[in-house]
Amino acid sequence: MIHIDGNSLTLCEIERVLYDKEQVAVAEEAIKGILDARSLVERKLKEGKIVYGINTGFGKLSETTISNEHVRDLQVNLIRSHACGVGEPFSEPITRLMLLLRANALAKGYSGIRMELIQLLIDCLNHGVHPVIPSKGSLGASGDLAPLSHLALVLIGEGEAIYQGRRYPGMVALQKAGLKAIELEAKEGLALINGTQAMAASGVIAYIEGKRLADFADGIASLTLESLRGVLDPFLPMTHEVRPFKEQQDVAKRICAYVDGSGLMTRQGEVRIQDAYSLRCIPQVHGAIQQVLSYVEDKLTIEINAATDNPLIFPETDQVISGGNFHGQPLAFAMDFLGIAISELANISERRIERLVNPQLNDLPPFLSANPGLESGLMITQYVAASLVSENKVLAHPSSVDSIPSSANQEDHVSMGATAARHALSILENARKVLAIEWICAAQAADFRGMEKLAPKTRKLYDYVRKRVAYAASDRSFSFDIDKMANELKHCREPFL
Template sequence: MNQIFLDGESVTAEKVAQVAFDRVPVALDETTMERVAACRSRVEELVDTGQVVYGITTGFGKFSDVHISKEDAAQLQTNLIRSHACAVGQPLPIPTVRALMMLRANALAKGYSGIRPETLQLLVDCLNAGVHPVVPEQGSLGASGDLAPLSHLALLLIGEGEAYYEGERLTATDALSRAGLFPIQLQAKEGLALINGTQAMTSIGTLTLVQAQRLAKAADMIAALTTECLRGIPEAFAEEVHRVRPYPEQIGVAKNLRTLLAGSGLTTEQGELRVQDAYSLRCLPQVHGATRQSLAYTADKVSIEINSATDNPLIFLEEGKVISGGNFHGQPMAFAMDFLKIGMSELANISERRTERLVNPALSGLPAFLSHQPGLASGMMILQYVSASLVSENKVLAHPASVDSIPSSANQEDHVSMGTTAARHAAQVVHNAAKVLAIELICAAEAAEFVGADQLAPATRVLYDHLRAVVPPVLEDRSTSAEIEHVAERLLSGDWVDAVEQVTGTLF
């Protein structure tokens, strides 16, 4: 298996997803470790000479004016981790924790944090060995970084707290021991270096972005299938229409739809059945394209954040400076996550409207609720209810977390980002959107049974066939909860998108 090198400069969202979901190993090269060691030497000089440097020879936050002796420098770091490891709530999913570990290691590998090479190596070894700290999801303000969640990560390295290993939840000591690893004693600056950063919000946000990008493509594919089943008019997707309103994302979605619908025997022309379609079909490029704009903005910010030094203070060897700054402040990611969840909420919103058109006989011309036994069997009736419920929940979650701030540390930290809350809510919005799209796909496939699945376009037929492999036609009423959940997971994984693209070529 290939490995991904962490150098603080070249990690991408796709690489994070590979490490998180596929467990691709990571490594540190010699040049990176030399840079880390040189920065560490500077920290040791500061401690030996007793210079006043925040978090190295002083306390933290409001205690920054309290001098810490050389003899207490190591204890200060251990106390920091223990006191700050007070996050609450459900544990973050293991893929998110893997991303968290990877991104923290990547930030430390930049060589501005002053951590010892052996401490960084232990973090990488834990990741590669599958020793995953239990990290509760709630408790971060998103400035001074993600202190509480990252402290639970740091606990693992000193043999405290809990960790998952080979499917078991164990004490950190037991998990390390079973993996053949040994805890370390933190030295000056190391505790602060491990927890002062934005990696909790960024790990959640990066994986959420990757899944949102997969869903955006899947949404175009599902909408194309729905368009066929409702005998839609593809002329609304004509190149001329979108050339005169030249948003690249709108143009890209319109081209996707033309490609996906090519060869369909079900679509109609203007005036054949109706002059124009409802907005949820006709305005697909405009709405889906706008969601793509929100994802493009988010992707730009994520690509910067995952390769940034976000702790404090930062040590600049070439300039000979140690500077206390504010790179731990999560405002850029907070805005990005809020924008992402708004965009994905609308992707789900318009999907639910298409589902309503599929199941409503007054709008579709199909049997009521796509029932094969109307009246006796309810068919897809309540699937639309579930979709509407999820869309409504997304509207609440889409409220921007980034507009809130509550001062902390006796007003020393008087403005915070709430970026981790934004990222957590964005993840929930994306998972809700996946279920909404799954419901539309299930309903569209059912509609295809009535209009003729043999007349589907080659691309949408691939999607239909993949759906039918796991969800047979609903000829008689049955519970579809597990099927909806399974289809949503397939959409989030991107597998079915890849299958369709084997027919169409890479879509926008």
């Protein structure tokens, strides 16, 4: 059981909820803060105080006062009017994570909502009621308004949700799971949608999968190194000790561990003096990518335990403050940075693919074909990798440098963080396919070299791919093989080191 309090949720706990379906509950120590904040909201209403989002309109309409008899209608109208997202729905892991992160942010105790609302979010998560949430439509400031509104619709018995693999109207999905819709009270609609949970959820998934791919890339690159009879010397410790980036040193150590015991690696001068940069500079490039991942992890860890709605409720000082914690700029930068890093992971991988298949750059059969000339072998896999890498260069254009004013220019600067996160996920999908192609090509090259000469650890990588993708003794379509190995890179947790 994972207990959330708004302050201590970790990425490891998130993985347990997403992939192991571990149950979630509100931590006992968080309940007092939740209740205290709610009491302050109700007291402000009784006192007739004018407070943004409680008894006023929203955005440019914030100067419009709403009477107490209409404060409930105000919250429902907000959800309905803002639920206008478009595009394909978010994946199940992202949707589940949006439920978890919104509940965690509300449990922090600065949102002024009732405990029952947080509990319903958690119940939907634990019972597998997954709102259908279109993935496009957020500006990444004022919160992820459109996506979170689609999430909130289901809580009030509207919208649509997936339950046990089938799509239902929101009310039906709740009923099938034994849950009841909730009637929103003052502040609660705004508290549900004024947050960064769509971009944060997408970002966490992108980080988790990006970290897995970057770690895998070291092993795949090592298999390529052996298949090309790479020079070991650039990976030895002394080079990296005099440029002491820890991540660079770590990658170099991993490469050395992968190829330890190899009968194919060479030493400087045996076959050639120097390898090309895509081989020789693996620690420098992969290490820099790991630095980006560390930066992204830090920003996500802060954000998933932050209060990001508006206004915020401070019972200890009897204040309700309208601020800007919903602004997604920190995540927008992080997601753009992540997209750039993963693009580069694919970029250098494609260059290694070229060295594996190009007969002008190696002493292997042309295009790793068993019958070159009559057959084209793996020639076109490099074309595919080049296409994906080129597409990533477009997707890696930073979203965070763009802003379009909204709400009659009241909200005149936005982050586009949700777009940055979606692009990072698209880049990641392409990069997995590029690394899958390198893995397949490296294994094919190892067959020509003699797989028995591989180091023990890279032999595990070779065996892993060979159980799923057969040696190409003749021409065939590789689309299915590429997709299969890309899927392995997405889900595999095999400890090859």
